[in-house]
Amino acid sequence: MSDRNSGVSGLVNARQVGRLAPVRRTSTVDLIAERLREAVVDGSLPPGAVLGEAELAFQLGVSRGPLREAMQRLTAEGLLVIPKRRGLAVRIMTPEDVRDIHWLRARIEPELGRRILARPAAERRTVLAELGTEVKRMQRALRKDDARALGDAYLDFHRALAAWGGSLRLARMMGTLLIETRLCTFSMYEHFEVHRDLVSEHAAFVEALAAEDAARFAVLVEAHLDAEVRRLLAEPEAAKEDDADRLLAETPAGPQPLDRLDLPEGL
Amino acid sequence: MSDRNSGVSGLVNARQVGRLAPVRRTSTVDLIAERLREAVVDGSLPPGAVLGEAELAFQLGVSRGPLREAMQRLTAEGLLVIPKRRGLAVRIMTPEDVRDIHWLRARIEPELGRRILARPAAERRTVLAELGTEVKRMQRALRKDDARALGDAYLDFHRALAAWGGSLRLARMMGTLLIETRLCTFSMYEHFEVHRDLVSEHAAFVEALAAEDAARFAVLVEAHLDAEVRRLLAEPEAAKEDDADRLLAETPAGPQPLDRLDLPEGL
DNA sequence: GATCATCGTATTGTCGACAAACGTACAATA
DNA sequence: TATTGTACGTTTGTCGACAATACGATGATC
Structure with missing residues (x-):
């Protein structure tokens, strides 16, 4: 014990070394x-799926x-x-839910542009770079006809929007709204589908921000x-008939029994 | 058993009698x-209060x-x-939280006027009557110098706004935002305080709606x-000095150990 | 005298088990 | 044949208990 203290003169205060990120004990x-x-989000639990607690708990390796x-917690969200x-069931979004969720997003997201543009120039550049990266991801996914990848990039784009345009609280709320948005897609279509115009629309968002035109961004x-x-x-059926080539569809993740949900060991 | 069936010819199908509201089993x-x-909401659990699970569970008469x-669930909210x-602690709202919550409300509530005015005339009258009632409650509370009653009427006013201007989902979200608003008051002031102008402000809201002036309502x-x-x-201190007579304060509910939290029997 | 180490205590995090409730299948009756 | 009554199996809702951990106090050492 005295051994450890004897070397103390050779140590420096941790605060001087650098800010240690607080240990994340989740x-x-x-x-x-x-x-x-x-x-x-990834569809392993499709809307309407009912799972028994015991089964799920076993798959997760925890008790009930x-x-x-x-x-x-998920219920409150x-x-x-x-x-x-x-047991538990993934919520099935109704047309009313679809309207609700997008109405709420429409109240919030257009304003985020203003708040992003109000940031210091250096941060603005970072945001634009990040959003541009997501658009590129969307473009790549479009070229590969990968609907899922496109949808994921879409989520991350809007997550970044909330993260930079809002607060922690706003980001959390937007995160939930975005997951609900995806649930809307799962609930409305049988398969996972995204519209091809999505990419150009988002490219236009970034352009508006780059031009510092908050009003245009909002519109x-x-x-x-x-x-x-x-x-x-x-x-959905009519839409598929009418402009099938403008939709990007992927076979559903389906009611596959959510493979591999194990938690990291040590629980 | 056959006795009961013998009288069946005298009965009519329940569906013809009237729609029975589904049994609400909470x-x-x-x-x-x-x-x-x-x-x-009522301050029995003041912000920052920490309570042991065992103690709380005992008071509520349930297990942990x-x-x-x-x-x-409350955490997610x-x-x-x-x-x-x-254990659990009531969230202490920071100035950042105050801004966040009111920013969110400012995105949503002004729009609710438009949606209320878009309703059929008969419903509009109902809404106006209900909102008017809440304003009268606020006025009565003001005359009695009852800050708590005024605050409660304030909550109900805005709850009604969300209930009539939005959907179930919106009402739920606004409900949470309103509770958080009250937490802001508790967190910022030591005592529960409301501003006297609150009543006239809300009377003006109702007038704008009555005049079907959605834009004015929003502003x-x-x-x-x-x-x-x-x-x-x-x-807070400075505010109290400057215009003490324009604030309505109430001694805090304080850290009283949340009296009477028993659930109804049968649990 | 101050800092550190150690111990005891109280509380949480987790699990297993029991009982009640629900759904389902089958049989009986009108 | 349709509807109702019954019994069974499964799953949830709830509780009690155990172990791990963090905190506070006390004592020891430099």
């Missing part, structure tokens, strides 16, 4: 909730207690519903969200 | 969550399991934080929310 409930969110707590004595975003609602609420 | 977790929300599930191994609401932020973020 609770088990957090892990489970995050895992469930991922499963909802923490799982139930995570379920409650509006992603899950808990039918009485029926574009609002128009995009409006268009999304119309696309989602149009009869 | 789960224990729902009850606990609601009780905790109430306690946060359902209580923990309810805690997770942003009302509670769960410090590691420290007024946004101005009100803006003013609220400034009032909340002004140094």
